[in-house]
Amino acid sequence: MAALWWRLRPRFRCEPRLRCTARALSGKNEYDLLVVGGGSGGLACAKEAAQFGKKVAVLDYVDPTPKGTKWGLGGTCVNVGCIPKKLMHHAALLGSSLKDAQHYGWSISHPVTHDWSAMAEAVQNYVKSLNWGHRVQLQDKNVKYFNLKGSFVDAHTIRGLSKANKETLLTAENIVLATGGRPKYPANIPGALEYGITSDDLFWLKKSPGKTLVVGASYVSLECAGFLTGLGLDTTVMIRSIPLRGFDQQMAALVTDYMEANHTRFLKKCTPTKVEKMGNGRLRVVWKYGDSGQEETDEFDTLMWAVGREPETKTLNLETAGVKINSATGKIIVDASEATSVPHIYAVGDITEGRPELTPTAIAAGKLLARRLFGQSKELMDYDNVPTTIFTPLEYGCVGLSEEQASDRLGPDNIEVYHAFYKPLEFTVPDRKAAQCYIKMVCSRAQEQRILGLHFIGPNAGEVIQGFALGIKCGATYSQMLKTAGIHPTCAEEINKLHITKRSGLDPTVTGC
Template structure:
């Protein structure tokens, strides 16, 4: 879910497009609820480089798809992956149309990576104020934070990105329609237009890039709760909150709220956070969140929520082992318990599209579905990586294959780096230690270290955040097959090491790199 920093936004957004009726805030996690799209026909034209985020954008009026013509390529969902694929196809000379039912830019721009990272930045600044006292600064113990002011500026930033998406569509002469699509034939969709009425669009190839949406468990009082999308609609910071979900979204949002001053009650079904990550990461982040003062309810789940007036809610929760119930009162209840693919309105079953057990569209390594000329990318597919850069890369390679004459173009899904903007940051690429041992047995060798970064040298022991690094190697050459890091700056550190691991780096290659001193990352090239 891994994710975009301000500098990364400059690289990702230009490839995306926005619908003609864009609105404000949008997220960057997985692509949200968006209508379906169809893949374009093959066309061989010299590929052109996509424009940089900083390039000038066309102010020409939006072009609308005409039902009287057939397109080479129809993309359903103008999120990160959809717009990247649509624009690349247009660069190759394909006649492209795109459909979107909500704000352009998908989850990442509107309710994901972008507003999430901006909020994380605010939380990191709050932590810096707290740390300043140890360095001799005074009067920082109780800094004020104006959430409504912050939200207004964050929303305006996202809305500007929505407009950039739309301008990029216009610049590449991609017809786009605001509405919700459903298949009425193998190469045809009907769009319920936002402005009223319907419109049919035909295409030789169709891409489904509709992303996913947050899910909330079916419990009494579910309507009183918010999901990860609703987090960005909060008009003010809640003084107290109950959060649920041990995955990266729950960990990120719980950590941000705690750093900004909210009393956080964090419910997880298991005993550790981030259960799909390396055990070292799970252990250290769980212990650190408890040290920071989040109330962590291990092995518990929320079973009921009631409105008790005065802006408060009563949360009933259950010990999953003993079944004993208890309750607490908070201002807000947030569920970050996973996402469902956005496919209901597409009527994909009448096409015979195969779905997996979680209703994701099955695709092969080339993003092909089981129906010829219909493709799927991003969070709506079963690729296994709900990350914005993954959807973008898969979408571009698909268009290169379909329209750019690159018959073998496809995304290599191995060694994809990802980060969690927790407190502290977490980065991971490659196999976890258990995965490596299952695959390679006794050929696995692990190097790891835990320490406090130099930033915390001036602080009392109980105030120091941990840093933890693990390198997973295989074979006599000690090829690095996994890297897992937790600590300050992990998101930035991982990008460069991700390149090295993708290139097949060994532990000796790490050792041969002269360390930069004094930084935490030097431990990765000096570890014994």
């Protein structure tokens, strides 16, 4: 009887080397939500969905860099972005504070030196603690975690591939893509891939990078070059066109001016053409000047590429599921609700077209998406007036429109720009240079002069801009800002005292209290 049952049993045909899914056998999906990508946006979405009692899983897998660098759960921000960057930036600021301290009466023994290995170990250990913390949080919220690289089999099925090439199929009613992005390597430059690193490697170096060339004009380039210089390293930045494209260009120029004044070397309008490894272990980089075509060369211990980032979408097999991308950028096209071209497939964070590549927006978008899917919410993510800060040696924080954007949208005659150069009180005793400490408020000239954008260069820019961002989000006007009492003595109070317009042509330098 048993032998007869075996011959008559139903047969389910599976794709070769894959196990049959629960959906194939029962017609139901295993999970209510499956998140592909364990970065800030994906984790936020998964944990929020689990709060509603849903069955949730997260797939996350980090492909090692060409240099073999790899890390744990948490995505770019935790492992190779915001967190290690801010800590190393702070390490560099402490070096500046040591110099200032002597003017305030502190006795500092000389020579003052920095130990990269000690800093790196401390930063990397903290990052590893965050990796572990994320795993514990997922477990506590009953979110299933898979260390697998995901790709589509069909619109409801994800193939997960382990490091050992073991395959697992997972099915879900809803799928969220949050795989983030990775740094680009330049094409057609001999030696670029073989000998260069990216920010994905820099934060995990055990030993000092030594004399370093950073190629690129992005905030990643300037932030990394800034803290490398601050740590006492010989650092050069190579820029092909303009710094901080997409940001207010007056502010960008002030940021780079300050860096140059504080010993970061800049090679402007230059393009690298070749990288070679010398017998002494150093890298010989050849470049050309754009204007003249003149060729020059120098040797460096480390070459870091910071020429942009690209979304991690190539291996997702999106075409199989019918998910559309922008072919020019590789990013996934989404609507206001983060939905892709396939109704039950969503995307958040750096892989989405037209969204800011910022951790807080990815987290907020992920949470709101989960609430709409499972909590009967209708609230959409608002991407207007998102504040951000670039952690260069002199920090640059901003919210809203740049002066160029406001002028393009409203016309130059319809905006008013209030501005001021100021000197932080803390800079006075050590007589630190403060020529680039600058504030700009861009307003509409109509009615009460609504604030369209606020730009601040100076110490603790992120802490300053965060509070003002709320006011601008709520439609604050210039007249309301004037009526707000400042906190004295602070750098932030200079915003409340802005009264000189660019249109007036008057000197905007603050001369006293």
